[in-house]
Amino acid sequence: MSEHNPPPSLSFMGQLPEDLGMAHLAAIVTSSDDAIISKTLDGIITSWNNAAERLFGYTAAEAIGQPILLLIPEDRLQEEPAIVERLKKGERIDHFETQRITKNRRLLDISLTISPVKDSTGKIIGASKIARDITGQKEAERIIRENEEKFRMAVESTQLGTWEYNPLTGQLVWSDECRKIYDVPAGLPISFALFEEYIFPDDRLVVQQAFQQALDPAGNGAFDIQYRIIRYSDRQPRWVWAQGKVYFGRNNTALRFIGTILDITDDRMAKEELERLVEERTAELKNSNTELEQYAYIASHDLQEPLRKIITFTELLKDNLHDAGAVEKYYEKINYTARRMSAFIKDVLNYSRLLQVDTLQDTVHLNNVVQDVLTDFELLIEQSHAAVTITNLPVIKGDGQQLRQLFGNLFSNSLKFCEGVPEISITATILGTSDPANPAPLSGVPFVQIVFTDNGIGFEQQFAEQIFVAFKRLNNRQLYSGTGIGMALVKKIVERHGGTIRAVSEPGKGTSFFILLPIH
């Protein structure tokens, strides 16, 4: 305090206990952590304590006698007249948060309490200001505000709903995002009963159990569960992931239960779709592995067999060169076995080509395909006096060469496994999308059912599946020629065209093949 400018008497002095003298009071002011400044009504600084010096950077000598405007930033100069006006009316200004400027031009956030100072007659002669630096507090508030904003943005961007349940009152509060997940109309009051009602019935018990477990003071208060809700607007089930935490007070009383909720339906769907795809691919791989195993078996067995015979017959031929009959016989056997082996290799190759994946997009006139096949078998049909009847066949999308092979193998099969005069018929029926016999009515694709019937030797129905397995033969290879691949090829071709094939047969009565093919 400046000696030449003694502090004005403070109006509250009269209320102080008598033992607090002037010196004592001055000591309190001096040692206060808050800046305490007094000024005249004209705004001239009349006292300046140590804390004011620390806060604003001016010494008492520099500040006293200077206008208070020294401390006010330019954009806040209008605050002073307003303050003075209120002081003149004898009003006190409490915790006015503003900004002041230091000697080195640094802006401070401060909280001001300003009281009028009266003389002994009660006339207002000035003011005392207590300024507290709240820059740190303001900074902390700003950080909190920013963090809250960041959190809100993060929550919004993740579409994470938040909720708070009061275990004491039973009140439940949902964030906007939470309401969006349930798709409840604006203004609909949220209650715990509503929350419970919109849990998918099958999941209700498990959610209730998890809820109770979280509220159990013996546990850790954690809540973490994926379950289904029923969306309010369309009553569609949706998958959600809810997480939360219960806060316990004294006596283990649950005070707050807060948490988040996230709609994970799309993730679940994607995951399920992925699992389905993986399963499908695994099944495909298994199939392809089985086929590869079959090939390994062919290499070790089916191809070994004719070779072994050729070697044995060659040896026998050599041992019996003096016997013309034996030479002729073994020569024939060697020749026949070698031819069979050649046919077999060709069929294996054809079959393996069908395992390759490519699109079948040619427009194929099945009438033309069957006519081509009939031309191929012309001689055989003529020799066996076979009767062939064919109804009109449709046009489909596919691979013409493969379809020719399909009908070729069926004809070859029927002509081969026949003991009398062969009778072969081919009929076609279009199955519309609403036809109950259509195997895939939902796909909106019409199918054609082709029935290929013969009057051959047939087989017992129990072998109906076996005939389509590659390298399985129902009949003795010496009685009926063939490689055991023909019908497997037929099935593979049908499947590659998105169709199915089944056989119905009876020994001695003939066989019917029912082929379903999509007409794209």
Add this chain to the structure above:
Amino acid sequence: MFNDKVCFLIDDDFDDQELFELAVKKANPAIRCVFASDGDEAVKKLTREESFSPDFIFLDLNMPRMDGKTCLRAIRKISRLDNIPVIIYSTSNEVKDKLETKAMGANDYLEKPTNMTVLTNRLADIFNQ
């Protein structure tokens, strides 16, 4: 004694039947061969003809209608054949087939050889056991 011995070959391949019979005759002319062309035919013959009691059964694996393994299982269920040796006679040289058939009750495994002398010698060994 040998006049009574019967060797039952179950094999769908007529060439193999013929070659087998040639080798059997060389190995022991007193043994007679009986054939079945697949497992189904063989099992029917063994179950329906009680008087048919072969001394050796040779069984191919890859056959139509009923394969060798299914046939072996069926044979091993016929109690009167408990002491009759069943010898697998196959082109397959897979260890898996050898182990599986042994576990199913096959007594021996004879891989179809390319050499008639080898086959004759192997058969002679089996007949003398």
